[in-house]
Amino acid sequence: MSLSVALRHRFGGFALDVAFEAGPGVTALFGRSGAGKTTVVNAVAGLLRPDAGRIVAGGEVLLDTATGRFLPPHRRRVGYVFQDGRLFPHLSVAANLAYGARLSGGVDGTDLARIADLLGIGALLDRRPGALSGGEKQRVAIGRALLARPRILLMDEPLAALDAPRKAEILPYIERLAQEAGLPILYVSHAVDEVARLAATVVVLAGGRVARAGPAAELFADPDTAPLLGLREAGAILPARVVAHADDGLSELAVSGGQLFLPRVAAAVGAQVRLRLHASDVMLALARPEGISALNVLRVRITRLHAGEGPGVMVGLQAGQDRLLARITRRSATTLDLTEGMELYAVLKSVAPAQGDVLVG
Amino acid sequence: MTGWLGPAEWAAVALSLKVAFWAVAGSLPFALAVAIWLARGRHAGLQLVNGLVHLPLILPPVVTGYLLLMAFGRQGPLGEALGALGITIAFRWTGAALAAAVMAFPLMVRAIRLAVEGVDPRLEQAAATLGASPLRVFVTVTLPLILPGILAGAVLAFAKAMGEFGATITFVSNIPGETQTLSLAVYALMQTPGAEGAALRLMVLSVVLALAALLASEALARRARRRVAGE
Numbered sequence: 287m288s289l290s291v292a293l294r295h296r297f298g299g300f301a302l303d304v305a306f307e308a309g310p311g312v313t314a315l316f317g318r319s320g321a322g323k324t325t326v327v328n329a330v331a332g333l334l335r336p337d338a339g340r341i342v343a344g345g346e347v348l349l350d351t352a353t354g355r356f357l358p359p360h361r362r363r364v365g366y367v368f369q370d371g372r373l374f375p376h377l378s379v380a381a382n383l384a385y386g387a388r389l390s391g392g393v394d395g396t397d398l399a400r401i402a403d404l405l406g407i408g409a410l411l412d413r414r415p416g417a418l419s420g421g422e423k424q425r426v427a428i429g430r431a432l433l434a435r436p437r438i439l440l441m442d443e444p445l446a447a448l449d450a451p452r453k454a455e456i457l458p459y460i461e462r463l464a465q466e467a468g469l470p471i472l473y474v475s476h477a478v479d480e481v482a483r484l485a486a487t488v489v490v491l492a493g494g495r496v497a498r499a500g501p502a503a504e505l506f507a508d509p510d511t512a513p514l515l516g517l518r519e520a521g522a523i524l525p526a527r528v529v530a531h532a533d534d535g536l537s538e539l540a541v542s543g544g545q546l547f548l549p550r551v552a553a554a555v556g557a558q559v560r561l562r563l564h565a566s567d568v569m570l571a572l573a574r575p576e577g578i579s580a581l582n583v584l585r586v587r588i589t590r591l592h593a594g595e596g597p598g599v600m601v602g603l604q605a606g607q608d609r610l611l612a613r614i615t616r617r618s619a620t621t622l623d624l625t626e627g628m629e630l631y632a633v634l635k636s637v638a639p640a641q642g643d644v645l646v647g
Numbered sequence: 648m649t650g651w652l653g654p655a656e657w658a659a660v661a662l663s664l665k666v667a668f669w670a671v672a673g674s675l676p677f678a679l680a681v682a683i684w685l686a687r688g689r690h691a692g693l694q695l696v697n698g699l700v701h702l703p704l705i706l707p708p709v710v711t712g713y714l715l716l717m718a719f720g721r722q723g724p725l726g727e728a729l730g731a732l733g734i735t736i737a738f739r740w741t742g743a744a745l746a747a748a749v750m751a752f753p754l755m756v757r758a759i760r761l762a763v764e765g766v767d768p769r770l771e772q773a774a775a776t777l778g779a780s781p782l783r784v785f786v787t788v789t790l791p792l793i794l795p796g797i798l799a800g801a802v803l804a805f806a807k808a809m810g811e812f813g814a815t816i817t818f819v820s821n822i823p824g825e826t827q828t829l830s831l832a833v834y835a836l837m838q839t840p841g842a843e844g845a846a847l848r849l850m851v852l853s854v855v856l857a858l859a860a861l862l863a864s865e866a867l868a869r870r871a872r873r874r875v876a877g878e
Binding site: 333361362363365368370375385386431 | 781787
């Protein structure tokens with residue numbers, strides 16, 4: 287199932303003009319506040335009627351202003367998890383969960399049990415929303431949307447209202463959801479770490495337009511995209527396989543360009559994981575460095591040099607099949623005489639891939 | 648108990664209850680519709696509607712009663728139309744109910760409107776994305792959330808209808824057994840030499856009824872706030 291969106295909408299002094307496709311898995315709508323992200327998901331849900339556009343989900347036309355078709359929200363089967371949960375305060379958690387399920391052909395006990403289990407909310411069923419924590423509310427909201435059997439799921443900054451521990455509590459559930467539910471998820475966020483962790487595809491919105499769109503691994507390793515994502519957060523996503531867990535607390539991981547040693551990764555030997563390497567944690571060396579403490583050195587080729595306004599240069603690197611991103615100073619780039627196509631070594635501090643950025647995927 | 652009030656007084660109490668009940672039951676659907684319209688509508692004419700609804704609160708009741716008499720009296724345009732259907736309202740208990748309903752209407756609309764304004768429209772949007780049609784959203788989300796407000800408004804309106812005097816006596820007069828409600832009976836007893844005791848007893852009864860209604864209305868409003876907070 288897939289989603290195809292093309293929209294034009296004007297309100298106040300803001301003009302939105304976007305078009306993109308979203309396949310199975312998580313498609314992140316990324317951008318700063320005011321980039322038009324929520325407007326797009328509201329249009330997909332049918333809560334907003336755009337000036338012009340066409341939205342198709344799984345073969346059904348939800349909106350086509352050219353033919354005057356506008357499917358009302360309750361007939362779209364588009365699940366929506368709002369930033370603020372929006373649980374019905376007068377209903378118990380169980381009744382909230384059953385609300386949409388009842389309308390889409392009845393409450394299936396095994397479905398309810400499976401999703402309650404997936405989200406860890408089985409013990410909350412008799413409670414009222416007012417008695418739940420923020421993280422619990424969000425998980426119930428996700429369950430409620432899923433039980434309505436949507437063909438796509440919209441999540442509008444579902445973690446934005448939560449503090450860091452609550453975010454950490456919910457992220458794994460959303461990850462499992464993306465893998466197990468098999469439905470397209472349109473995930474709105476302005477947090478790079480969330481997007482890097484969850485998204486297969488990224489659509490970057492800026493000023494009401496699609497600035498970039500493509501597979502997450504490609505966009506995150508693209509020096510030209512880095513400024514849009516925020517330089518501080520820039521960094522590549524790297525698929526890896528756990529090879530061994532050593533006695534000294536390190537795990538050995540295989541990537542296409544060699545092997546890496548990380549502080550113990552919470553995944554079994556043989557498991558596929560996703561690493562995130564911040565651009566500022568990657569150093570470049572012309573020769574294989576000797577006598578340094580860093581364990582992780584990969585042979586790489588420069589694919590792209592992107593010099594911005596400031597003193598920094600973003601360097602796109604190819605390491606085997608994978609792409610990395612390094613952020614160095616313009617002075618270093620000149621001193622080393624870096625050019626595109628040049629072969630050299632990338633030094634990654636072994637502590638660089640933080641545990642929070644490693645995920646099973 | 649029967650010795651405490653005479654049969655005529657009990658008849659007045661029973662009539663008041665009947666009049667107030669029908670005044671509230673009959674006007675509740677209209678009050679609900681008007682309250683939702685005023686709370687949610689974007690129409691330019693809403694201020695005018697708002698003013699009209701509140702008019703009975705500000706007008707001297709005797710004026711309201713007289714306007715009703717002009718409209719629903721035998722020669723009035725509406726009275727004539729109803730008369731053709733065999734329905735007479737003026738000088739009947741149904742007229743008393745109409746007068747009470749008109750006088751209590753603003754109170755009911757205000758209470759329900761406050762409740763509707765307290766409902767987060769984003770909850771209704773959420774219900775729509777879960778597959779609920781607009782009617783179902785109203786029945787399963789909006790209505791349960793404003794129910795305490797509706798009840799509070801109804802109780803307040805009931806109390807007001809029980810005590811209505813000016814518009815009632817002007818519109819349907821003071822006919823024992825037909826239009827002589829509690830407050831009209833008190834008035835009649837006060838005019839009768841030697842009936843001060845009975846008047847006093849009816850007054851005590853009015854105070855008790857009014858106080859009970861007010862307390863019930865407050866309790867319902869508290870419950871409404873808790874319900875919207877989801878506790």
